[in-house]
Structures are given as C-alpha cells and as structure tokens.
Amino acid sequence: MTAPQVVPDVGHAAGLARFSFNQATAKHWPLEEAVAGCVDAGVPGIGLWREPVGEYGAQRAARLVRAAGLTVTSLCRGGFFTADDWRTENLRAIEEAATLDCPVLVLVAGGLPPGSRDLDGARQRVADGIAELAPHAAAAGVTLAIEPLHPMFCADRCVIATLGQALDIAERFEPGTVGVVVDAYHVWWDDTVYHQIARAGDRIAAFQVCDWTTPLPEGVLLGRALPGEGCIDLRRLRRAVDAAGYTGPIEVEVFHADVWARPGREVLDASVRGYREHVL
C-alpha cells in the first residue's frame, strides 16, 4: 500500500472557486513562488504566459502546477498574425497549452504591419490565420480565444477592437475550437458590450478583470489597476457573462509598474480582495 498523494486543499477558500491569478499581475514573482502563493491563499487557478513558462520549461511548469493541484486557466498568448513568424509561433503556443493541460490559448491579433494603412487587410490576415490554426487547435484540445483589445491598441497590437468583431470571426468555427476572451479593461466602454456578451454565449472562453484609471501612462500598456480602483462596473460584467452561460474561471490580470513593484504575495492578496469586493 502506498501513501496517499498529498494534494493541497485548494479552491476552498471562501468564494474563490472561480478565481484565477494571472501571473502577469505579479510579473516579477518567480513561477514556483507564485504557485506556492496561490496554494497557500486557497486560489485554485493560475493564468500563465509563454515567456516565463518557456524560461522555466513547459513540461517542468506543467509538473509544478499539477503537483500543486492548481489548474492552468489560460495561456497568453498566441496571435500577432501580422508578424512574419506567426505560423511557427502559434503552432508552438498550441503545443505548449496542451502540455500545460490548459484549455484556452489567448490570441492577440497583432497590429498594422509597419507603414501600412490597410486595416481591412490586416483583419483579413487575422481571420485567415485563425482558419489555418483551427484544425491544429482542435486536434490538441485547445480553444483559440480571440481577445479584442481596447481600440487604443488597434495600430500596434490588435486590429480586433471590439467583442462584436471578435465574434464575427469566431462564429465561423466550432464553439469549442474558436472562442472569445471578455476582458473588462478592453470592452467596458462599449455601449454594445452587454448585447455582445449575450450573443457570445458558449463562445466565452475566458473572462478577465482589472480596472481602468486615468491618466493613462505613456504607451498606455501599463495603465491597468487592481479591481475596485477604477471606474469599471466589474460586477455588472461578471453578471452578464454568468447570464450568458459562462461558468469558467475569472482571472485577475493587471499590468502596472506600481503593482509589479510590490511583493507577489501582497499583489495576490490585493487581487483576491478586489475580486471578492468588486467582482463576486
């Protein structure tokens, strides 16, 4: 008789059954410490990024997370279809998601190619790229999740700027193969967003939260705040994705230099607090 495997008792901290901590929220927290921190805090899910996973090793990261009893809720990110190496990179990203038992690969479309003003052309490249990846994703059991980014990123990061636009592409494929990400930061301003969330239904592959504050910093990439520190009605969005039938994880994903400067555990605890008070 072997001793029973010790699996940490995660997911039982009150109200945290759907909570997931995106590792980018505490960017400088080493993966092993982040995983241990999540277990200690009773957090059941973690969202991972390809760069730190690649540095740690995907197989090794998969073993680490699995041994801790955590679930990888999403892998960021594939996409960038307007870059030359998009095919190789995305096939690798699908493989990494499968290795991590991660059901969702987040796709950020990419911006306009340098010097281009052809927005329609760039958008067509995104749709074509997804069509090419879809069979590979289906074979790997990974959902490609199109993430519309806030329109302020349209030129340089993501030509898919609204949830409606993401759904226009996603709906050409099976729901389990291509879905969408609802990220509060990117969609909160849209007067059609509640309609589009209802339309999305079982296409919602991930739900991410953080908050919006002003003034935005230079480059606008690191302007996100912890839930509750800005003006987004996160609870209303959470209720809307719930009403659309989404029962999956809710990731707290924040990028901000001030947040990154704080100790990882402190950021995790603040994320849990913001989630409990402003999302649940």
Added chain:
Amino acid sequence: MTAPQVVPDVGHAAGLARFSFNQATAKHWPLEEAVAGCVDAGVPGIGLWREPVGEYGAQRAARLVRAAGLTVTSLCRGGFFTADDWRTENLRAIEEAATLDCPVLVLVAGGLPPGSRDLDGARQRVADGIAELAPHAAAAGVTLAIEPLHPMFCADRCVIATLGQALDIAERFEPGTVGVVVDAYHVWWDDTVYHQIARAGDRIAAFQVCDWTTPLPEGVLLGRALPGEGCIDLRRLRRAVDAAGYTGPIEVEVFHADVWARPGREVLDASVRGYREHVL
C-alpha cells in the same frame, strides 16, 4: 461712390475649397496672426475654440474673421454634460457660435462623474442635456454636433465612444439641429465606421482629420499627428463622408506638443500639404 471693400481672394488656392484650419492645431498662434496666415495661404475656413475666442472677445473675433473673408467652420466646444455647470456653459456656447456665424457647435459629452461607475447613467445625462439644448440651438441656427471621442477618453472626457452611439442620440432630433462629427482620429479603428458614415448621411455636421501614431504620450490627449504621418487611411474616410453626401469643410485638427512648438505658419503649411497629399 465709395471704394469697393477689399476682400481677400481666399478659397482659390488649388484644391483648398473645403480646407479648414482648426486653430488648436497651432495652439499658440495668436488669432489675428492665424487669420492673416489663413488668408495669405488661400485657406477659406477656420475652426475656432471657445477659450481663445473668449480671450479675444467673441464679437471682435467675428468681425476679424468676417473682414478677412474667412468662414468659421466649427466652434469647439460645448458638451461636458456630466459637469455641474453644463447648462449655462452650453447656452453660452450656442450664443457664441451664432455670434461667429458658425453653423456648428461641437459637443464633447464629458466623462464619468468622479467616483462613478454608472456609464449608462452618464450617457443618459448626455442625451437628456442635448434634448434640453436642442430648441435653443434650433432658434440660434446652430447645429449641435455630437463628437464621439476615441474610447480611450471614455472615462474622463467623453462617454460617447462610437459614431453609431452618437447617431443613436442624434437621430432623435431634426438633422439640422443635432448632427455628428466624424473625426478620423476617434473613429478610424472601428470596423463598423464605414457603415455608420453611410447611415449618418446628412447628419454629418463636421469632418476632421489628423493622424494616429504610437507610442501614445502620457494622458493620451496630445497624441495626434499631421495628416500622412500615421496609419489612418484618411482618403478612404474622406471618400466615405463624400459618398454619404457631405460637401462641407474638412478641418485639420491636430494636438501635439511638438506641432505646437513650431511656428504657426509652418504648421498651417504642413497641414495644407498633408491635406493635399493624404486627404484629397
């Protein structure tokens, strides 16, 4: 017999019949110099702002512009319906537009009230405010032109974030009373914008152009570039507003610290060049 009044021969510089120079593009150029510069360059129209007009005196500005043979194409701006003094300020703005023989008062809606997460409520206040102003505008012969601002301004400046949303409000009124502004900078990213421009038809009260470059500066307010220096397909947008039936002025409106640091006449000439090469 009196000597014939000398009216400068404006509007005849090749291709400039619809060109208008928004004075904010050369923010630090004194009004008298800007007017003289426009006349000298063969520019027929100028867009004015309430603050410099107020400093100069509205009546006096009206005489200055009229004597120069220029047309005031728009007055910026009314709106900010979420501020406490919106009613007084907007009635004053309508009066100023009438004084200037300016047919179009640009309305920027205003952001969320401090501490608020009630975006629907803020939007309702905008629609209610416009309904209250409409009879006054109609009586003064001024069109209230709702300007959707880029969604990155939704929290702090303008809860009206798309042309479609602006039209949803404008369509409750007579076209001559409430219209919309199509500003390339604010709408270029929108995958529905060409559909919305066609829908707008005779609601288009103003068309403004400038260009989009990255990285955006801190606060994102002064991130605009001269036409041709960024990634917006300005010619396609111009063709679309033309196809919708718009025959009015095309204003070059740029806010950028580097542009403001240059001599006014140099900025005007660069605006004319950008207009000829990338808009016409």
